[in-house]
Amino acid sequence: xxxxxxxxxxxxxxxxxxxxxxxxxxxxxxxxxxxxxxxxxxxxxxxxxxxxxxxxxxxxxxxxxxxxxxxxxxxxxxxxxxxxxxxxxxxxxxxxxxxxxxxxxxxxxxxxxxxxxxxxxxxxxxxxxxxxxxxxxxxxxxxxxxxxxxxxxxxxx
Amino acid sequence: xxxxxxxxxxxxxxxxxxxxxxxxxxxxxxxxxxxxxxxxxxxxxxxxxxxxxxxxxxxxxxxxxxxxxxxxxxxxxxxxxxxxxxxxxxxxxxxxxxxxxxxxxxxxxxxxxxxxxxxxxxxxxxxxxxxxxxxxxxxxxxxxxxxxxxxxxxxxx
DNA sequence: ACAATTCCCGATAAAATTAGTCAAGAATAG
DNA sequence: CTATTCTTGACTAATTTTATCGGGAATTGT
Numbered sequence: 258x259x260x261x262x263x264x265x266x267x268x269x270x271x272x273x274x275x276x277x278x279x280x281x282x283x284x285x286x287x288x289x290x291x292x293x294x295x296x297x298x299x300x301x302x303x304x305x306x307x308x309x310x311x312x313x314x315x316x317x318x319x320x321x322x323x324x325x326x327x328x329x330x331x332x333x334x335x336x337x338x339x340x341x342x343x344x345x346x347x348x349x350x351x352x353x354x355x356x357x358x359x360x361x362x363x364x365x366x367x368x369x370x371x372x373x374x375x376x377x378x379x380x381x382x383x384x385x386x387x388x389x390x391x392x393x394x395x396x397x398x399x400x401x402x403x404x405x406x407x408x409x410x411x412x413x414x
Numbered sequence: 415x416x417x418x419x420x421x422x423x424x425x426x427x428x429x430x431x432x433x434x435x436x437x438x439x440x441x442x443x444x445x446x447x448x449x450x451x452x453x454x455x456x457x458x459x460x461x462x463x464x465x466x467x468x469x470x471x472x473x474x475x476x477x478x479x480x481x482x483x484x485x486x487x488x489x490x491x492x493x494x495x496x497x498x499x500x501x502x503x504x505x506x507x508x509x510x511x512x513x514x515x516x517x518x519x520x521x522x523x524x525x526x527x528x529x530x531x532x533x534x535x536x537x538x539x540x541x542x543x544x545x546x547x548x549x550x551x552x553x554x555x556x557x558x559x560x561x562x563x564x565x566x567x568x569x570x571x
Numbered sequence: 572a573c574a575a576t577t578c579c580c581g582a583t584a585a586a587a588t589t590a591g592t593c594a595a596g597a598a599t600a601g
Numbered sequence: 602c603t604a605t606t607c608t609t610g611a612c613t614a615a616t617t618t619t620a621t622c623g624g625g626a627a628t629t630g631t
Binding site (some may be wrong): 285286305314316318 | 575579580587
């Protein structure tokens, strides 16, 4: 199925942010390293996501982007609408006798919309391999119990 | 939900063809009259649909385009694939450690694909208003019982 | 206060896709 | 034979997507 790579970038970015343990911000650089895409372009997409309230930007050192709300509350439809925005010009109604075809078209549109609204980021994260990965990340993060070497470890990883 | 107008044209054309009683061919002119679009452009889309085996072209007077198979066997996914074809370049796998995000992405793609495969043209036609319209069309077609004025009537419609 | 980091914003430009046009050719019905 | 209608290919314009650059604003740590 064809979905624009724009949408793919946006969704994959949201996934990366969603999977960040303790929702520590990810920088633009962090995000672009995983997808092969220019950082300036991703920046524009992140701007759209921010304007739609899906992510928040945190400036300054240690900053980056963080997911804005619960991953269960963000649907694929939300993400697509955020990055496609101006593209939603509806065709003018009442052009001759095409109302029937038009109605059928809108019927379909709504079905698709509804379908995509029901798939949340959390749903996509609900896979065995993903859960395993998240588990490992958390293990790795929770290791420093001896409170003597906290940052040194992280640097080597 | 944003779907390209290209897709909309294609789907609406298929709907028009599907709703043709006794599947009498519709000419390019017939099709473009309903949607406000240039005939030459629709021509290209119809060419894609023909190459994908969804419609057949009939040349000569009285010709046009006709739907190729049972409306229950043609899905929205079929139509979208027909007109978007070259656009399906999959991202090269194995780019560093993005396999997890990639997998989640493909998971989603397949879900959408499957969803759209399950919606057939026939499904879209299964609405009260559409059925009523079809019924009226058939009534109008079946009127000439007196076999004396067959073509004259049609011309006035 | 200063320096480094990182988002933020605007303008711009290249590439790809979509949309639209034109003209000549081939098949077919009457 | 002729009018109709699809078929084909080349070409142009508009729009969207993708990409780049540079300066500015906020924040952290020293």
